[in-house]
Amino acid sequence: MDVERLHQELQNIRPDKHRQRRSRVNTGCGFDYNEGMAVYVEVAVNLPVTVGMFHYHLPEEDWAHHVAPGSLVVVPLGNKQVQGIVWRTLEHPEVAETRPVLQLLDPSPVLTPIQLALAEWMAHETLYPLATCFDLMLPPGLSQQVDLLYRLNEPALPSEGLTPVQARLVALLRERGPLRRRQIDAHLPRVNWRPVAQAMVRRGWLVAHAVLLPPTARPKQARAVRLAIPPEEIDTRLAAIPRQKPHVLARRKAILTFLAGQNEPVQPAWVFASAGGGNATDLQRLAEAGLIAYEEVEIWRDPLERVEFVLNEAPDLTRDQGAAWEAVLAAIQRAAQGEAPPPHILHGITGSGKTEIYLQAVGETLRQGRQALVLVPEIALTPQTVRRFAARFPGKVGLVHSRLSPGERYDTWRRARSGELPIIIGPRSALFMPLPHPGLIVLDEFHDESYYQEDFPPAYSAVEAALALGRLARAVVLLGSATPDLNLLYRARQRQWPVLSLPTRILAHRQAVAHQFRQLGRPLPELTREGERAILDLPPVQVVDMRQELKAGNRTIFSRILQKELEQVLENGQQAILFLNRRGAATYVFCRACGAVLKCPRCDLPLTYHSGPEALICHSCNYRRKLPERCPACNSTSIRQMGLGTERVEAEVQARFPGVRTLRWDWETTRQKDSHDLILSHFTAHRADVLIGTQMVAKGLDLPLVTLVGVILADVGLQLPDYRAAERGFQLLTQVAGRAGRSPLGGKVVLQTYLPDHYAIQAASRYDFEGFMRQELAYRRKLGYPPFARLVRLELRDRDERRLEQEARRMSQQIQTWLDEGDFRATEIIGPAPCFFSRRGGEYRWQIILRGPDPASVLRGRPLGEWYVQVDPLSLL
Known part of the structure; x- marks a missing residue:
């Protein structure tokens, strides 16, 4: 899609540019009125059964003056009231009679003009409706969908013959009265009651009514106090309060003196802390005497208020860092002047100091009066990243991720929209925060698949969305990785985007590392080249052929060399990481004797x-x-x-090394809020000796005591039937190897495999990115895979396998017809066939792959029914 056209149209989306409002004066945030003319708006509605754009008119109400593109409103749809986003004004609606917009839910637009343009780009590129893309940009608790309220129709209920589930529903509604679906879910967990309720509605036993609940996210209020008298009257008025002991009088005077120096109401806890004492009785007596007054004030729910960090200043840059920073600085300065700089790729090996470039770029962006987005691939990395940025920019950092409470996310969203938080950090969802003037977008470890949303619609790449946002906002996009995505790097070289190199590992985050060693009671070892130019060698990688281990009689999951190295690490009081690539466990067939894989x-x-x-x-x-x-x-x-799990690895470690302290870091152990931060803090504080984890441990962690990384089985993911399997394996192995030796203690990596000669394993053991890239791109060119073609994946699920197969074959024939009609000779169909994971959640899965120069154009505007679509998917599994 033409992003430049969208950028030009931003001027037409801005609220103060519309001139189709009737009467009154321009409010500055809504549409202008023209006497006698109705204002029609197009509203995007996203419901489970209805997704689309509908036309309404604005009523003659005062609040309607504040409606603008991006406003969150309530509109009628059929016999329901639903939420929607105002997309634009219309001169002529497509219906003869329009219904009015019923309510404005927020006085300010919930989507910025740039977000509206970004959503349009995403809808075009992902093949999903605009309303579905809008939903990505609303915070939890603000957007509410219609729910059903069930109540009993007692006269129609039969006196007997109810099934057990029907009887439980009737008993619940008699006891509790009318209930919404979510409330019934809470009372009847693990009961499939909804089909039963629908049947009871059809029989007239239950009555179902659609209701739109008010947003659950709202500002938090708290009680605060302020001085209610002139400061010069404190002594006189305080002395007039009877029956005060001297120490009580002194305490209350301290409270009043503190409040006299405040320009706004203060919460009681702060009063007591700042005044050196006091209690609720003191405040009550002072209020009764008219010396202070209580007020309700809004307080921010800030997930960072309990985060501890050590303030630090920017260090001197190395020569490589300086060269990279000069290029980034020039781009930021051009962007501040209204230019659209190309994306910059920061290709730096693990530990080369990429984060310092991010920090300096953020600082310069703030000096230019703009805001910065810093994206990380996993929630696991946000605590560490937040501490680094908060230490450099205290009070200016906001955190966003799915484990925060709805209130915390809502308040962060509002502070970002107002410009109060100029730095936002989080995973891919942070990209959709409503910053007024974004000037920098950083994607750390941008190769990571977590940046691709494939769990629910719309399927999108946060990397591609960030590139589009950068073009729309005239912002610098900085993409950092030790193992860049091959498709994007190939595109960057073809289009001559700047690719900045950091080829040397240094003692990055020196102050933080020194602080960690002091906390652990350890001296920081000296380096031969001390100072900011201190060089750290990449840890050597030893590849262990597990076939030879079998021949030698070792049938455990640990090679002899890994057992020896683990023992040495534990004796030295250091730490180790054991990495298990669980993706693809028990998914391929191979021979344990010779390592051959059936192909x-x-x-x-x-x-x-x-x-x-x-x-x-x-x-x-x-x-x-x-x-x-x-x-x-x-x-x-x-x-x-082949397959193996983290629990078994942990059990083997504990059995082989009695008394060893282990931590597991996987999906099972990180489902609770703050669990990532808790596990990381425990391991950083050396409350565990061995960390056993999946992909989470491979991403961007700085752990100075880790001197050993053991890869239990390197070749599991390499054998997946997916065109990116080798790249994914190389990236994971290189990244996890980089977790060792991040301090002067040094480190080692033991990589166990049944395929020691595989080119991805060989390249990872030498940290040879360029060599791997040449071989992998030659392979893809031969087979016609990206970046030499583009892909679209369509997936359908059904519990009836025969019906699913019939529909898959029907859709394949339909797509072939579209190809023939449109003369898409360069686009081919692969499939239909069962997905690699052929059944999930009790449903069978089939897929169709389109491959060609622009396969999405074949499907754009076509009726795809229940098919789930992924444009440029990262996986074909």
């Missing part, structure tokens, strides 16, 4: 194991065969499926 003869991709007579299937060309009894390469019967 498709047509595509050279690993065959996937399924149940049934033809157990091995190629998910690229649909080739099928039976599971052989013997290995085709060495005739061994040692054919196995």
